[in-house]
Amino acid sequence: MEDHGLHSSSSKQMPSQRIDSEGPYRLLSCSSKGDKAGVIQELKKGVDTNLADYDKRTALHLASCEGCTEIVELLLKKGADVNSTDRYGRTPLSDARSFGHVDICRILEAHGGIDPVGLDSQAPYYEIDHTEVNMTDRILIGEGAYGEVYLVRWRGTEVAAKTIRSSIASNQTVKENFLKELALWQKLRHPNIVQFLGVLKHPDRLIFITEYLQNGSLYDILKRKGRLDTLSAVAYALDIARNVLQDEAGRLKVTDFGLSKIVQEKDAHGYRMTGGTGSYRYMAPEVxxxxxxxxxxxxxxxxxxxxxMFQGGPSNKGEDPEKLADKRAYEDSRPSVSSHVYPEPIKLLLRECWHKNPDxxxxxxxIILQLEIIQxxxxxxxxxxxCSCVVL
Structure with a gap:
C-alpha cells in the first residue's frame, strides 16, 4: 500500500453543494484563529452559534482556549451557550483556565460560566483500559510504515485503532518520544484535526485510538475515479496541512503528528527514511x-x-521513489503542469511551492490566501x- 500520508474521499454531490456543506465548519476554524470578520460572515449566513465538532467542542470552546477575547465576546453576544460541554466534560471556562487566559475567564464567569472539571482540567485523558476495546472483532482497514490500522468499537462508537510495529514500540526512547507527541495531540481540538481519543493500555503492543473517518483515503479515490474536478481539488487543498484524513462530512483533517519524525530519526537506534512506503516520493530535495x-x-x-489531485495520481507512478527523489534533488526534476487541467494560478502556485530554493x-x-482567491x-x-444555463 503506497503511503501518501493523505487520506480523503469523494462526495457524490455537485462541487458547489459540497463546498456549501463545508461552510458551517468554517465558523469553528475562524473562531480558533481569531478571525472576527470570518466569524461574523458565518453567523450572517445563519450558521448555528453552538455548532460543535466531533468532540462536541463549539466555537466558544476554541476561542476560549486560543485566547481570542474579541471572538469570545462576539459569540456570547450572539447567544453562544457559555456552559456548552464537550465530550470530556469541559466548558469554555475550563479551557480558558487551562491555558491561563485570565481576561476570558472573567468574561465567561460574568456570563454565568462554570468549570465542572476544576483543578483536574489539565489532567491527562489519554489512557484507555484494554478491556474497553474489543480487538478480537477488529477489521483491518489499512497498513502503512508504522503498523496496521483497524476498525474497532469503543463505548459504542466506531473508532480507528492504530497499532505501532513492535520493532518501533520496543525501543524505550522512541516509545517515550511517541507518547509525548500523543500527549500534545490530545490537547488539540480543531475541526480540521483528527480527534485523538487515547492510548490503549495493552501489555505487548502500542495502540492508539482516534476518530474513525469512514470515507477512506485520497489514494483510494484517485485510484478509483481518477483526477478530481477543479473545484474539489482546490477545496481539498485548502484543508491540507501535512497529513490529512477526510471525515463523512467531506472535510480534510490533519493526523499522525510527529510519527514520521520519530520513526525517521537517523541516530544510534538505526532508524532510516521510510522511502519504500512513500516518503521518498514526496520528499523535498534538501531532505x-x-x-x-x-x-x-x-x-x-x-x-x-x-x-x-489534478493529475489523478502520481505522474511517474512506475518509477522507483528513491530514484525519483534523487532526480528532484540533483537534477531539479519536477512533474509536468503543461496539461490544460491545471488552471494558470494553480500552475504558478505549484511552481512556487516546489521551488529548488526553500526560501x-x-x-x-x-498558500491559503492564494487558494481562497482561486476558489x-x-x-x-x-x-x-x-445562471447562463437557466436563462437559456
Missing amino acids: FRRESYGKSVDVFSFALIVHE RRPSFED ERLQQKALASC
Whole structure:
C-alpha cells in the first residue's frame, strides 16, 4: 500500500453543494484563529452559534482556549451557550483556565460560566483500559510504515485503532518520544484535526485510538475515479496541512503528528527514511541531500499532492521513489503542469511551492490566501455559468 500520508474521499454531490456543506465548519476554524470578520460572515449566513465538532467542542470552546477575547465576546453576544460541554466534560471556562487566559475567564464567569472539571482540567485523558476495546472483532482497514490500522468499537462508537510495529514500540526512547507527541495531540481540538481519543493500555503492543473517518483515503479515490474536478481539488487543498484524513462530512483533517519524525530519526537506534512506503516520493530535495531544512519541506510535499489531485495520481507512478527523489534533488526534476487541467494560478502556485530554493517557497499562510482567491473566482465562474444555463 503506497503511503501518501493523505487520506480523503469523494462526495457524490455537485462541487458547489459540497463546498456549501463545508461552510458551517468554517465558523469553528475562524473562531480558533481569531478571525472576527470570518466569524461574523458565518453567523450572517445563519450558521448555528453552538455548532460543535466531533468532540462536541463549539466555537466558544476554541476561542476560549486560543485566547481570542474579541471572538469570545462576539459569540456570547450572539447567544453562544457559555456552559456548552464537550465530550470530556469541559466548558469554555475550563479551557480558558487551562491555558491561563485570565481576561476570558472573567468574561465567561460574568456570563454565568462554570468549570465542572476544576483543578483536574489539565489532567491527562489519554489512557484507555484494554478491556474497553474489543480487538478480537477488529477489521483491518489499512497498513502503512508504522503498523496496521483497524476498525474497532469503543463505548459504542466506531473508532480507528492504530497499532505501532513492535520493532518501533520496543525501543524505550522512541516509545517515550511517541507518547509525548500523543500527549500534545490530545490537547488539540480543531475541526480540521483528527480527534485523538487515547492510548490503549495493552501489555505487548502500542495502540492508539482516534476518530474513525469512514470515507477512506485520497489514494483510494484517485485510484478509483481518477483526477478530481477543479473545484474539489482546490477545496481539498485548502484543508491540507501535512497529513490529512477526510471525515463523512467531506472535510480534510490533519493526523499522525510527529510519527514520521520519530520513526525517521537517523541516530544510534538505526532508524532510516521510510522511502519504500512513500516518503521518498514526496520528499523535498534538501531532505534527500541530508541538508538542514525547515517548514518549507512540507510546502514542497503539499505541492506534489495537489498536483496528484489534478493529475489523478502520481505522474511517474512506475518509477522507483528513491530514484525519483534523487532526480528532484540533483537534477531539479519536477512533474509536468503543461496539461490544460491545471488552471494558470494553480500552475504558478505549484511552481512556487516546489521551488529548488526553500526560501523562495511560500508559507502556508500565503498558500491559503492564494487558494481562497482561486476558489472564489472558480465559484463565481461556476455560478455565472449556471445562471447562463437557466436563462437559456
